[in-house]
Amino acid sequence: MSAARAAWAVYRKEVVDALRDRRTLMVVLFSSVLMGPLLLVALSALLASFEASAESRVVYVDGAAHAPGLINFLQRQTRIVKAPPADYEAQLRARKWSDPVLVVPAGFDVAVQRGEVPTIEVVSDSGNAQAQAGAARVQRLLAAYAQERSALTLALRGVATELLEPFEVQERDLASARTRAAQITGMLPFFVIMAVLYGALNAALDTTAGERERGSLEPLLMNPARRGALVLGKWGAVASVAVLIAMLSCFSFIPAQWLLRSDTLQAMFQYGWPEALAFLALLLPFAAAMSALLMAIAIRCKSFKEAQASSTVVLAAVSLLPLVSVFDQRGESPWHLWVPALAQSTLMARVLKGETLGAADGAVPFAVCALLTVAGLMWVARRLNEAAVR
Amino acid sequence: MIVVDAVAKRFAPPSRSLRDALTRRPVQAGVAAVEQVSFSAADACITGLLGPNGAGKTTTLRMLAGLITPDAGRLSVDGIDVAARPREALARMGVLSDARGLYPRLSARENIVYYGALQGLGRDQAEARAELLADMLAFKPLLDRRTEGFSQGERMKIALARALVHDPANIVLDEPTNGLDVTATRSLRESLRFLRTAEGGSKCIVFSTHIMQEVERLCDHVVVVSGGRSVAAGTVDELLAQTGQTDFEEAFVRLAFETAEVREAPGEVLA
Numbered sequence: 001m002s003a004a005r006a007a008w009a010v011y012r013k014e015v016v017d018a019l020r021d022r023r024t025l026m027v028v029l030f031s032s033v034l035m036g037p038l039l040l041v042a043l044s045a046l047l048a049s050f051e052a053s054a055e056s057r058v059v060y061v062d063g064a065a066h067a068p069g070l071i072n073f074l075q076r077q078t079r080i081v082k083a084p085p086a087d088y089e090a091q092l093r094a095r096k097w098s099d100p101v102l103v104v105p106a107g108f109d110v111a112v113q114r115g116e117v118p119t120i121e122v123v124s125d126s127g128n129a130q131a132q133a134g135a136a137r138v139q140r141l142l143a144a145y146a147q148e149r150s151a152l153t154l155a156l157r158g159v160a161t162e163l164l165e166p167f168e169v170q171e172r173d174l175a176s177a178r179t180r181a182a183q184i185t186g187m188l189p190f191f192v193i194m195a196v197l198y199g200a201l202n203a204a205l206d207t208t209a210g211e212r213e214r215g216s217l218e219p220l221l222m223n224p225a226r227r228g229a230l231v232l233g234k235w236g237a238v239a240s241v242a243v244l245i246a247m248l249s250c251f252s253f254i255p256a257q258w259l260l261r262s263d264t265l266q267a268m269f270q271y272g273w274p275e276a277l278a279f280l281a282l283l284l285p286f287a288a289a290m291s292a293l294l295m296a297i298a299i300r301c302k303s304f305k306e307a308q309a310s311s312t313v314v315l316a317a318v319s320l321l322p323l324v325s326v327f328d329q330r331g332e333s334p335w336h337l338w339v340p341a342l343a344q345s346t347l348m349a350r351v352l353k354g355e356t357l358g359a360a361d362g363a364v365p366f367a368v369c370a371l372l373t374v375a376g377l378m379w380v381a382r383r384l385n386e387a388a389v390r
Numbered sequence: 391m392i393v394v395d396a397v398a399k400r401f402a403p404p405s406r407s408l409r410d411a412l413t414r415r416p417v418q419a420g421v422a423a424v425e426q427v428s429f430s431a432a433d434a435c436i437t438g439l440l441g442p443n444g445a446g447k448t449t450t451l452r453m454l455a456g457l458i459t460p461d462a463g464r465l466s467v468d469g470i471d472v473a474a475r476p477r478e479a480l481a482r483m484g485v486l487s488d489a490r491g492l493y494p495r496l497s498a499r500e501n502i503v504y505y506g507a508l509q510g511l512g513r514d515q516a517e518a519r520a521e522l523l524a525d526m527l528a529f530k531p532l533l534d535r536r537t538e539g540f541s542q543g544e545r546m547k548i549a550l551a552r553a554l555v556h557d558p559a560n561i562v563l564d565e566p567t568n569g570l571d572v573t574a575t576r577s578l579r580e581s582l583r584f585l586r587t588a589e590g591g592s593k594c595i596v597f598s599t600h601i602m603q604e605v606e607r608l609c610d611h612v613v614v615v616s617g618g619r620s621v622a623a624g625t626v627d628e629l630l631a632q633t634g635q636t637d638f639e640e641a642f643v644r645l646a647f648e649t650a651e652v653r654e655a656p657g658e659v660l661a
Contacts, residue, residue, distance in 0.1 A: 219490060
């Protein structure tokens with residue numbers, strides 16, 4: 001019989017078998033496919049609350065009566081001054097209160113006029129991220145007030161204010177909106193890559209180590225089909241499941257966008273069909289290579305459990321490799337594209353930044369994945385007989 | 391027609407690890423699983439390979455199925471050399487091996503049709519064979535159930551049907567009655583007898599076992615295997631006559647173990 005027909009028969013059977021394993025598919029679906037979009041939505045909610053507090057014009061001042069000058073300044077900055085609740089310290093600690101509190105001591109204005117350098121407190125809790133973010137804002141306001149006061153005092157004595165501020169500082173941010181967003185969306189490639197890996201994992205182990213454990217590998221090899229055809233059919237099925245999971249994962253970010261709570265993130269995070277398709281194009285060879293690699297590892301193992309233990313090495317490597325781009329301060333190096341997982345995450349990050357990928361960028365990772373696939377499959381085909389009889 | 395001619399297989403020792411070398415563990419010797427097994431199984435005949443555990447029966451049958459390459463000797467199926475044309479030989483054989491795992495998420499029918507496809511049958515052809523075998527082996531009600539949770543006997547029937555899906559002229563069974571109860575064993579026996587008849591296709595059937603009664607009840611020809619060698623062959627009556635026994639178990643013990651002792655300790659015999 002022709003090798004192609006045998007491979008097709010194996011492929012069909014393995015796909016049906018994998019898709020009938022509903023429980024595993026559901027677990028993969030919930031743990032890897034939905035995790036990315038869910039985290040994105042949760043992150044956007046957090047970001048939205050930060051934005052809300054950044055926009056809030058309320059400053060909480062305890063003892064506002066002691067500092068009419070400061071209150072006047074705050075009101076001129078269009079801030080609304082309010083008194084905090086009595087137990088604000090406890091509430092800050094418990095993270096129930098999300099604003100810093102300005103504590104003004106008695107006789108503050110008088111002391112300032114006398115030049116006694118009184119202390120004013122900005123009460124916050126460094127374990128309370130939102131209050132901490134607000135504290136920086138309040139401190140900037142206080143610095144501006146101090147500067148205004150000293151400028152006025154010196155002006156009264158005939159000193160030019162330029163002496164106090166010999167130059168002006170102006171920031172110019174070169175990052176585009178998408179680059180800024182990439183800091184937040186940078187985790188997406190990781191989720192997509194892991195989804196592919198988990199999608200392939202179960203099917204790869206089941207068709208190799210699982211087949212050995214069940215005792216169905218030996219009878220399978222007693223059919224007059226070429227070893228290569230069997231392996232090709234199995235690999236095709238595993239890769240197809242992995243690609244299916246990859247597709248679900250890539251496309252799941254499109255509806256996830258509609259749920260984004262933060263307007264800025266929504267404006268910055270541009271993920272549409274072109275991006276999803278670019279992701280998929282990068283992931284196809286990766287899914288193929290990972291399927292072959294996992295099968296090659298699992299064929300040596302006598303049981304599913306043993307294979308799971310062995311494949312954690314691959315899982316760990318794939319989840320850690322993309323971190324190289326985080327730790328490597330020199331930025332992106334050419335060798336990054338030669339390492340599977342790292343290459344895919346690097347290129348996906350570029351897609352998210354809005355850069356267009358050329359064929360040359362994809363060529364190296366594609367070649368590496370193709371090589372890995374061929375080597376893995378040849379290894380599996382060679383080990384098949386040995387695996388069956390032991 | 392299956393001919394096995396003086397096959398031998400020695401398994402290499404496991405490769406030495408670094409730890410073995412450091413602890414100076416002695417080099418392990420390889421295991422001679424089969425030293426010299428020869429027999430021929432004719433068509434329309436049930437040939438039994440009878441031998442104690444570890445005699446080399448399974449290894450011999452695995453060599454026949456092309457899973458293991460013999461170190462010496464040759465095997466042929468209907469004149470096709472297994473070593474030279476393994477896939478052609480396999481197409482003429484239905485092998486029920488020692489391992490008979492099914493796919494639990496597939497139905498019995500799907501399990502059988504899958505093997506039909508691997509044997510090169512068309513879908514309709516394979517479906518028809520599955521129905522026919524379900525009738526013959528009496529498992530029709532199981533056909534569309536998933537094999538998860540099947541009993542030992544049910545599994546064996548499906549595995550046997552799977553091995554026979556391409557209607558092979560030669561049937562090789564490795565300890566088929568292992569784990570089966572009386573009724574299942576009887577029904578298997580009847581199926582094999584039917585397959586031997588002209589109506590059943592005059593199959594050449596080889597099966598290995600360590601159970602005397604199986605052989606006595608079923609086999610037309612018995613090959614006694616012991617210590618990796620085929621030590622005697624003939625009908626049950628011939629073997630009884632050869633050893634001068636009336637009890638087949640006694641005859642088997644004589645043939646299997648006493649010849650082995652003679653071989654292992656030739657000095658004593660000479661003295």
